[in-house]
Structure formats: structure tokens, C-alpha cells
Amino acid sequence: IPKILSLRMTSQVLYDLLDEYGFTFSDVQNIYNTLEGEPGRLFYSKDYVLLKDRKTLIIEERSKKKLRENYDVQRGTVRIDYPLHLTFREISKDESFKIPGDRKNIALDLDLLNFPLRLRRWKKGDFFYPLGMTNRKKLSDYFTNQKINRLEKEKIWLLTTDSEIVWIIAYQIDNRFKITSGTKRILLVSLNT
Numbered sequence: 001i002p003k004i005l006s007l008r009m010t011s012q013v014l015y016d017l018l019d020e021y022g023f024t025f026s027d028v029q030n031i032y033n034t035l036e037g038e039p040g041r042l043f044y045s046k047d048y049v050l051l052k053d054r055k056t057l058i059i060e061e062r063s064k065k066k067l068r069e070n071y072d073v074q075r076g077t078v079r080i081d082y083p084l085h086l087t088f089r090e091i092s093k094d095e096s097f098k099i100p101g102d103r104k105n106i107a108l109d110l111d112l113l114n115f116p117l118r119l120r121r122w123k124k125g126d127f128f129y130p131l132g133m134t135n136r137k138k139l140s141d142y143f144t145n146q147k148i149n150r151l152e153k154e155k156i157w158l159l160t161t162d163s164e165i166v167w168i169i170a171y172q173i174d175n176r177f178k179i180t181s182g183t184k185r186i187l188l189v190s191l192n193t
Contacts, residue, residue: 001035001055021048021059031057040150053149060151072116073159083119084157084169085192093183103170104193108177110185113161119169120158128165129175139168146171159189 004014011032015025022045023031034041034052041052044062051058071083079087090110091097099107126139143153159167167173170191179186 001052001057004057005035018050018059021050022046023048023050042150049151051149051151054147058149058151069120071119073119075115086169087190087192089188091186091188093179093186097179097186099179100188103172104191106167106173106189107179108166108173108187108189109179109183110187111183112177113166113187115161117166118160120160122153122156122158122168126158126165128168128172131173131175131178133175139165142168142172 011025011029014032015023015028018028018031023043024045027043027045031043031050031052037052039052039054043050043052047062048059049062051060071080073080073086073088077088079085097107122139124140127136128139128142129136130142143156148156156171157169158165159169161177164176165174166177167189
């Protein structure tokens, strides 16, 4: 966006760049008029979506496939391949156990989970307790702090138990379900990309 503005690019030149993605001249004029405005605006053509982010314009092909809203994970499930590739393993805690150190492999206190677990998308008003914190935080605020743009937010899945967020998948677990000194049984979950 700063480059476009520094070149004093007209909406006609921008149209020449965006025409192949199906944006009309009127669409491009609206996009051009928002370049110095707040980030987060979305513009749609038949096959593409354009996000006016902080410093860039991001174009993605629109998904033709409609995913279900929720997917249940029953106790004893070892692997799922849709909508994400996840593996599950129950173990007993012992002295040799080490908590995974990355965001794609997590350990949860199994005794705090009620099955079936549920995979779902985030929705307005969702909150969780970030790892290490005792106060709740709105997911929308967490996403803003992490600089997760609007298109990325739409792709994020949550793992929940009884409607409580357990894991913002590939980002962070909820503090309420972490491993503690009192944990006896552990659920290991891995995101395989």
C-alpha cells in the first residue's frame, strides 16, 4: 500500500492489476479510496476476495467448498484427517514426561476434558484464558495482538470441551487445561500439516 501511494498510482492503473481477478472498475475505485483507511476491509469478486490489510493488499481465491460448522472428536479417537489432520494420544503422567515446546503439539490434562471434544470456528464473543494468565481474553483481542488478519482468522479452528476453548489450534492452549503437578492423565494432540 505505501508503494502504491508513493507512485501516485491512479485507480485506472490499480484496475489494470486487479482486472484479472474479476474486480470491476467500480470495485477498484472503492479499494483505492480505502488505501489510507483502517485495515480489515474485504472486497469480493466472483472468484476472489481482497483484504485491505495494514500495509498490503492480500488476494485469495474464494473457497468453493463449504465446511460444516462443528466436528466432534470422540474419546479414544487416534486420528482425524478432516477438517484438519490431528492425532490424539492418551498417556499417564510420569517423571520423564516433558511438555511439548511448540504450538502444533500440545499436552492437556485429560481429567479436565469432557468428551466429545468439538472442533469449530471462532465466533464473536469467544474468550479464553491465555496460558499463564488467570484473566480471560476475547479472541478478537488476541487475534489483533497477534496481528492475525481477517482472512487468517477465518481459517482458524478451535478445540473445545463443553463449549469452553481448550486450544486455539496452532496458536495457544487455554490455561485452565494445562498440565499441572496434580495432573495424572494427559491427552497429547498434534497438528500435522
